[in-house]
Amino acid sequence: MITLVPLLLSHQPAIDSLLDERFGPARRNRTAYRLRDRAEVLSAYSSVAFDGDQLVGSLQCWPIRLKSVGGARMPMILLGPVAVAAAREGQGIATALMRASLAALDAGDSPPVLLIGDAPFYGRFGFSAAATRHWELPGPVDHARLLLRGPATGLPRIAWVEAVPVERAGSVNPSRPAKVA
Template structure:
């Protein structure tokens, strides 16, 4: 029987193995990793999906901020990675993990991620308000998505810890 539990209850080596299987061993080169560098996931928003003692899915959420061009620091939550074991993809695990993280954060929480609108749009994410945002490293602007109460003008998303972890 599947079990949803806090990600912190799963051995970190299991999480790393799942992320490698889902995204490849070169995943650390991605821009999202640069933004999250040095941070710890928010425990109350990060979950594991365990089936028969095996980690088959996980989601991590991170405390970041948007530094706006007018000097404000806006706390946000960066969602991801959302990983599902290759042999369990397409079974609804990722959907359930996203729904749990969003529910735990609150329906109007300022959430952002780097991902495909075709998938994350069903959870209320969109690129309408992120066109003026900037991030370190290479990324495709159309894949910078947000939901909830977020500014729609300038700034840079950065790895500054200002939310309680």
């Protein structure tokens, strides 16, 4: 039986092992990691899946921001990575993690949510690349995989997606803890 629990600092070694297994150690070279490098995971929106005492899935959320051409900065959330143990694929674990995270984000009246991923999977959760075509990241990105959830009303058409360093992480949503408990 799969149990979802909030992400804790003590889960991090098992999460890192799962991410290495699923994405390889070179995963840290990906553009999304430039956005996560100096940030702290938003535990209020992140969770892990266990089967007994074995971690079989994880989903993490991170504070980021969108910088307009005029210099205005808007808080956002970066969702991901979402990972499920290879032996457990196709069992609905990623879907359950997504639903739990999005429910927490919706309940917390979070800023817009962005991810880099496959539109066929994430589209069913309301993510689309329609508004992100002219957004730049701190590295290469396939804009068809740069997905935003929800309406783009009020978001700039041309913008830069930036990391939020640890010292500023709490500014994304002060009512939510920015550090892993």
